Amino acid sequence: MEKAKEYALVTGASSGIGREFARQLAKEGYGLLLVARRGERLQKLKDELKRETPVDIRILPADLSFRAECGLVAREAAKLPLRIVINNAGFGDFGEFTETELSREMQMIDVNVTAQHIILKKALQYFEKKGEPGFILNVASSAGLLPGGPYMASYYASKAYVVSLTRSVREEVRKKSGKVAVSALCPGPVDTEFNQVAHVKFALKSISAEECVRYALKKLKKGRAVIVPTFMMRAGVVLSRLVPPALAVRIAGKQQEKKMGKE
Numbered sequence: 001m002e003k004a005k006e007y008a009l010v011t012g013a014s015s016g017i018g019r020e021f022a023r024q025l026a027k028e029g030y031g032l033l034l035v036a037r038r039g040e041r042l043q044k045l046k047d048e049l050k051r052e053t054p055v056d057i058r059i060l061p062a063d064l065s066f067r068a069e070c071g072l073v074a075r076e077a078a079k080l081p082l083r084i085v086i087n088n089a090g091f092g093d094f095g096e097f098t099e100t101e102l103s104r105e106m107q108m109i110d111v112n113v114t115a116q117h118i119i120l121k122k123a124l125q126y127f128e129k130k131g132e133p134g135f136i137l138n139v140a141s142s143a144g145l146l147p148g149g150p151y152m153a154s155y156y157a158s159k160a161y162v163v164s165l166t167r168s169v170r171e172e173v174r175k176k177s178g179k180v181a182v183s184a185l186c187p188g189p190v191d192t193e194f195n196q197v198a199h200v201k202f203a204l205k206s207i208s209a210e211e212c213v214r215y216a217l218k219k220l221k222k223g224r225a226v227i228v229p230t231f232m233m234r235a236g237v238v239l240s241r242l243v244p245p246a247l248a249v250r251i252a253g254k255q256q257e258k259k260m261g262k263e
């Protein structure tokens with residue numbers, strides 16, 4: 001297999017949004033470095049993509065809840081001519097804060113916050129050292145644009161961190177070189193394995209991963225800071241800013257309660 005001219009790193013590529021990024025980027029001709037814990041899923045995806053495209057695809061099974069494995073991923077990615085980083089691996093959990101499992105929440109913070117933070121920093125340092133343009137997409141959530149979300153409190157907070165970090169770092173990059181686009185993807189419900197993992201049912205209509213990723217890639221390449229797929233979600237985000245934060249949190253809580261059958 002010939003080395004591709006440009007590569008994309010995709011974390012959380014074994015399922016859902018990450019797997020769809022891999023599919024669409026392979027079609028665009030990017031070589032790929034695919035990361036997730038389930039190596040057999042990554043191998044299956046690699047086999048599928050190799051039948052459809054001639055690009056070089058590398059898989060790297062890694063558990064990003066361990067900082068050492070985040071470092072390993074960053075070192076392997078830095079050996080390639082990287083152009084795009086899709087910082088996507090993550091998961092949610094549902095339930096009352098006093099009842100949800102602390103160890104699972106700590107793991108969520110390790111993956112959704114710490115791993116995304118490490119990979120963002122390492123990717124930016126890579127692009128700066130090379131002096132080359134690049135695109136970094138931190139996959140947050142529309143949850144990260146709201147002031148809070150009862151019954152998914154840790155998940156909302158983890159995604160708010162990603163949005164805030166993205167906005168700040170993006171401004172630093174703009175002032176320094178402007179060569180790297182740092183963006184946050186903030187979708188509403190997307191039809192993936194997210195629900196199964198988080199033990200929830202969406203209260204709103206979901207979109208396909210294909211639609212979400214197609215929109216995200218288009219806006220990423222235009223350098224959009226915060227990318228929210230679908231008009232309805234964008235309208236929802238704007239409306240949520242028109243009400244006081246406490247009311248926005250109460251409405252978000254009502255939506256979540258529907259998932260618990262409390263309504």
Ligand SMILES: NC(=O)c1ccc[n+]([C@@H]2O[C@H](COP(=O)([O-])OP(=O)(O)OC[C@H]3O[C@@H](n4cnc5c(N)ncnc54)[C@H](OP(=O)(O)O)[C@@H]3O)[C@@H](O)[C@H]2O)c1
Nearest residue numbers: 012014015016017036037038064090141189190192193194
């Ligand atoms: N689906 C939605 O409605 C939605 C909406 C907004 C934002 N998001 C965000 O989109 C991202 C992708 O989620 P998804 O919807 O595509 O869910 P998904 O189908 O469950 O995919 C999650 C991906 O993250 C990977 N992952 C989880 N823990 C990991 C770990 N410790 N180390 C390495 N990889 C890990 C999983 O791989 P392994 O299990 O193989 O490790 C999987 O590839 C997440 O950050 C999520 O918060 C999703």
